[in-house]
Amino acid sequence: MMQEEELPRREREKLRQRREMFDAALKLFSEKGFHNVSMHEIAKNAEFAIGTLYKFFKNKEELYKALVIENSDRFHQALTKAVEETDDEIEKLRNYVRTKSAVFMDNISVIRLYFAETRGASFNIKAGLDNEIRERYEKFIYTLASIFESGIEKKLFQNIAAPYHLAVALDGLCNAFLALWLESPEKHPYPADPDVILNILFKGLIAL
Amino acid sequence: MMQEEELPRREREKLRQRREMFDAALKLFSEKGFHNVSMHEIAKNAEFAIGTLYKFFKNKEELYKALVIENSDRFHQALTKAVEETDDEIEKLRNYVRTKSAVFMDNISVIRLYFAETRGASFNIKAGLDNEIRERYEKFIYTLASIFESGIEKKLFQNIAAPYHLAVALDGLCNAFLALWLESPEKHPYPADPDVILNILFKGLIAL
Amino acid sequence: MMQEEELPRREREKLRQRREMFDAALKLFSEKGFHNVSMHEIAKNAEFAIGTLYKFFKNKEELYKALVIENSDRFHQALTKAVEETDDEIEKLRNYVRTKSAVFMDNISVIRLYFAETRGASFNIKAGLDNEIRERYEKFIYTLASIFESGIEKKLFQNIAAPYHLAVALDGLCNAFLALWLESPEKHPYPADPDVILNILFKGLIAL
Amino acid sequence: MMQEEELPRREREKLRQRREMFDAALKLFSEKGFHNVSMHEIAKNAEFAIGTLYKFFKNKEELYKALVIENSDRFHQALTKAVEETDDEIEKLRNYVRTKSAVFMDNISVIRLYFAETRGASFNIKAGLDNEIRERYEKFIYTLASIFESGIEKKLFQNIAAPYHLAVALDGLCNAFLALWLESPEKHPYPADPDVILNILFKGLIAL
DNA sequence: GATGAATGAGTTTTCATTCAT
DNA sequence: GATGAATGAAAACTCATTCAT
Numbered sequence: 085m086m087q088e089e090e091l092p093r094r095e096r097e098k099l100r101q102r103r104e105m106f107d108a109a110l111k112l113f114s115e116k117g118f119h120n121v122s123m124h125e126i127a128k129n130a131e132f133a134i135g136t137l138y139k140f141f142k143n144k145e146e147l148y149k150a151l152v153i154e155n156s157d158r159f160h161q162a163l164t165k166a167v168e169e170t171d172d173e174i175e176k177l178r179n180y181v182r183t184k185s186a187v188f189m190d191n192i193s194v195i196r197l198y199f200a201e202t203r204g205a206s207f208n209i210k211a212g213l214d215n216e217i218r219e220r221y222e223k224f225i226y227t228l229a230s231i232f233e234s235g236i237e238k239k240l241f242q243n244i245a246a247p248y249h250l251a252v253a254l255d256g257l258c259n260a261f262l263a264l265w266l267e268s269p270e271k272h273p274y275p276a277d278p279d280v281i282l283n284i285l286f287k288g289l290i291a292l
Numbered sequence: 293m294m295q296e297e298e299l300p301r302r303e304r305e306k307l308r309q310r311r312e313m314f315d316a317a318l319k320l321f322s323e324k325g326f327h328n329v330s331m332h333e334i335a336k337n338a339e340f341a342i343g344t345l346y347k348f349f350k351n352k353e354e355l356y357k358a359l360v361i362e363n364s365d366r367f368h369q370a371l372t373k374a375v376e377e378t379d380d381e382i383e384k385l386r387n388y389v390r391t392k393s394a395v396f397m398d399n400i401s402v403i404r405l406y407f408a409e410t411r412g413a414s415f416n417i418k419a420g421l422d423n424e425i426r427e428r429y430e431k432f433i434y435t436l437a438s439i440f441e442s443g444i445e446k447k448l449f450q451n452i453a454a455p456y457h458l459a460v461a462l463d464g465l466c467n468a469f470l471a472l473w474l475e476s477p478e479k480h481p482y483p484a485d486p487d488v489i490l491n492i493l494f495k496g497l498i499a500l
Numbered sequence: 501m502m503q504e505e506e507l508p509r510r511e512r513e514k515l516r517q518r519r520e521m522f523d524a525a526l527k528l529f530s531e532k533g534f535h536n537v538s539m540h541e542i543a544k545n546a547e548f549a550i551g552t553l554y555k556f557f558k559n560k561e562e563l564y565k566a567l568v569i570e571n572s573d574r575f576h577q578a579l580t581k582a583v584e585e586t587d588d589e590i591e592k593l594r595n596y597v598r599t600k601s602a603v604f605m606d607n608i609s610v611i612r613l614y615f616a617e618t619r620g621a622s623f624n625i626k627a628g629l630d631n632e633i634r635e636r637y638e639k640f641i642y643t644l645a646s647i648f649e650s651g652i653e654k655k656l657f658q659n660i661a662a663p664y665h666l667a668v669a670l671d672g673l674c675n676a677f678l679a680l681w682l683e684s685p686e687k688h689p690y691p692a693d694p695d696v697i698l699n700i701l702f703k704g705l706i707a708l
Numbered sequence: 709m710m711q712e713e714e715l716p717r718r719e720r721e722k723l724r725q726r727r728e729m730f731d732a733a734l735k736l737f738s739e740k741g742f743h744n745v746s747m748h749e750i751a752k753n754a755e756f757a758i759g760t761l762y763k764f765f766k767n768k769e770e771l772y773k774a775l776v777i778e779n780s781d782r783f784h785q786a787l788t789k790a791v792e793e794t795d796d797e798i799e800k801l802r803n804y805v806r807t808k809s810a811v812f813m814d815n816i817s818v819i820r821l822y823f824a825e826t827r828g829a830s831f832n833i834k835a836g837l838d839n840e841i842r843e844r845y846e847k848f849i850y851t852l853a854s855i856f857e858s859g860i861e862k863k864l865f866q867n868i869a870a871p872y873h874l875a876v877a878l879d880g881l882c883n884a885f886l887a888l889w890l891e892s893p894e895k896h897p898y899p900a901d902p903d904v905i906l907n908i909l910f911k912g913l914i915a916l
Numbered sequence: 917g918a919t920g921a922a923t924g925a926g927t928t929t930t931c932a933t934t935c936a937t
Numbered sequence: 938g939a940t941g942a943a944t945g946a947a948a949a950c951t952c953a954t955t956c957a958t
Contacts, residue, residue: 119326122952123953124920132918133918133919134919134920134954135918135920135954135956138954138955143953144954174498241498242496242498244491244492245491249492252469252472253465256464256465256468256469257461259467260460260463260465261457263464267426283453284452284458284461286496287450288452288494288495288496290382290449331927331928331929342929343930343931343942343943344942351929352927352928352929535742535743535744538930538932539931539932539933543941548940549941550933550940551933551934551941552938552939552940554933559933560931560933660908661904665885665904668884668888669885672884673880673884675884676880676881676883677877683842696873699868700868700877701908703866703912704866704910704911706798706864706910706911746948746949747948748947748949756923757923758923758924759922759923759924759950763921768949768950
């Protein structure tokens with residue numbers, strides 16, 4: 085992709101405006117939910133006229149979709165990059181947990197939206213979003229699964245469950261702990277150490 | 293509490309009507325979300341006049357809250373009963389997973405709502421609901437935690453993590469697998485065997 | 501008219517119920533205005549079922565009309581009786597002012613309604629009411645006028661204006677002072693002495 | 709204050725629209741009363757969309773209040789100006805009666821509303837209005853009272869009653885005669901000559 | 917190209933009135 | 938004859954979207 089800095093001034097300006105609209109929309113949507121934010125409110129917060137907002141996004145739905153999808157892409161790219169940084173499967177998982185946590189911390193607003201979308205709250209209203217998000221999610225779960233698969237092949241991991249199930253499990257564990265933190269950061273400070281989560285997967289609860 | 297069958301006819305009739313309104317509301321809310329369902333729509337689906345709906349529920353919010361809370365109570369009662377049916381900690385966990393699955397299967401619609409509420413999608417709009425739900429959830433997590441605690445004391449379980457964390461982990465695992473099934477039942481048929489989930493917790497991924 | 505006590509029990513009972521409905525309605529209407537009182541509210545306050553209320557009054561409008569008209573009749577009867585008690589014109593006027601004041605004090609609630617109707621606030625909504633009230637008012641003004649007329653004939657009064665105008669003037673003076681008291685009884689205590697009002701009419705502001 | 713004609717076109721346009729809304733609202737309110745006029749009706753009559761009406765007035769209450777208060781101000785300004793035009797107390801009173809009559813003739817619609825508000829028909833519903841109107845009324849009564857006071861001091865007027873009472877009396881007289889005309893202009897043509905009213909006050913009914 | 921005034925469909929809610937029990 | 942549950946028309950108000958300037 086062309087670097088932003090290399091774009092003609094006009095285009096750069098456009099992108100900046102789009103980002104400002106995104107920022108305002110994200111803040112409001114994550115605080116109040118899709119239906120409790122009006123386009124006027126977004127326009128006002130972004131300091132644009134309502135008409136300008138509509139120049140950039142066909143309608144409220146499109147704005148919301150773009151917001152969720154672009155952020156979701158950003159997250160998955162970060163996660164994919166994280167697991168690709170090393171060849172060691174255990175280290176990959178550790179990087180995954182660490183990066184997912186970091187992304188959470190830095191993007192609480194968008195995470196709220198993302199959860200809303202991935203956790204059934206969207207009710208398929210914003211038609212199409214569901215599928216696009218699900219697809220990305222699914223793809224990443226396969227990436228995780230293949231890590232488990234190769235770990236099992238290398239006898240690094242015991243074959244306690246299908247690699248796909250292990251991937252789902254790890255993702256579920258992460259979400260559970262991150263949700264804990266999301267809801268009351270002061271009560272459940274997020275464990276800096278990713279091994280708290282990984283240990284549960286790695287060590288058996290029951291001695292053999 | 294008096295059995296429903298023993299109630300005077302008038303009361304029974306009232307309850308039946310209330311249930312019909314609940315059913316219609318649940319169906320619509322779970323399909324389209326709180327803001328995409330109008331009270332007229334609910335009344336029409338329930339085959340009552342709009343005024344009658346308002347005789348039963350002060351306003352849309354109340355209806356929604358009652359719907360979520362009453363179902364949430366039903367779930368937690370079922371889960372609590374399940375873990376109390378046996379004294380064996382492992383069996384308790386097995387009952388928990390089995391019951392949670394069963395409840396899921398039988399109440400997909402309301403589960404969607406419940407997820408929406410427990411997973412942050414409600415955006416605190418429906419003030420108070422959040423807290424009431426969260427409280428019930430928290431309480432049950434503690435119930436789970438105490439099972440792990442006593443299991444660890446009895447040396448049934450290895451001490452691989454704090455009991456509270458183990459509870460969060462198990463719940464997260466269940467949710468992850470159930471969400472899988474919720475989204476595409478045909479592709480990921482829910483494992484009839486609760487041990488698929490429990491194994492991941494019980495067996496260590498890494499051999500000692 | 502047949503005396504109430506001589507009526508058959510059934511009829512007496514009916515009248516009692518009607519009075520109870522009237523009392524509740526009057527209290528509510530005078531406190532909150534026609535449109536801010538619901539038939540349910542009236543029924544509840546009168547301790548009757550809504551259906552029973554409708555057995556007595558065809559609809560809300562009828563109830564309101566009956567309320568205003570019957571009370572208005574009561575007032576005009578009292579006023580007519582007052583001016584008929586003596587043959588002296590000055591005493592007649594004094595009795596009028598005195599009685600009007602007394603009626604005011606004792607019927608503040610209904611006075612509020614009456615003012616609303618006679619002072620244009622009803623906006624002809626309650627079609628027909630206007631005219632019926634106006635007619636009674638008009639009739640009484642003529643009664644007053646005839647007092648002035650005969651007073652002028654007897655040379656008791658100076659011929660400073662048409663008798664009809666004098667009647668309107670006296671009524672207006674009374675209303676103005678009574679309104680003063682109606683609005684803030686503590687600030688403008690109603691003059692026990694009717695001569696405060698009559699003096700203004702009797703004595704000339706400008707010396708001849 | 710800047711003259712309306714000098715305002716930028718946009719502002720002038722705004723004012724014109726507001727006036728059109730006011731006109732439609734005034735007409736309807738005065739014909740049918742606050743509760744019998746819907747915002748849709750007003751919008752339709754003013755030939756604006758309902759949303760536009762709400763852009764100008766936060767809600768129905770605000771529209772009504774603005775209508776009553778702005779007109780009430782206009783009236784009191786006219787009356788105040790009228791009594792300030794001359795130094796002679798008698799002439800002041802004559803100007804007052806004349807102006808009040810003229811205002812009546814020209815603003816029958818708004819007078820209906822004004823009467824409704826000043827004569828207790830508003831039932832304190834439109835909270836705050838009562839007081840704001842009453843305050844203006846009270847203030848003007850004091851203005852009148854001070855005219856009587858200085859007239860009495862100058863021995864122009866006999867000291868037949870307290871100045872405040874004389875003010876109330878004159879206002880009451882005017883209202884009574886104007887109400888007469890308001891109700892049936894054809895039957896009781898308003899006396900062009902303000903002295904018909906003033907005479908009643910000026911001349912004594914009873915010879916000394 | 918940006919603006920924001922204007923639009924009106926759609927939503928929640930109330931309440932007068934009816935009528936089966 | 939009394940009751941009050943059920944009805945649904947109608948009201949206030951919001952907000953996504955358009956389009957003339």
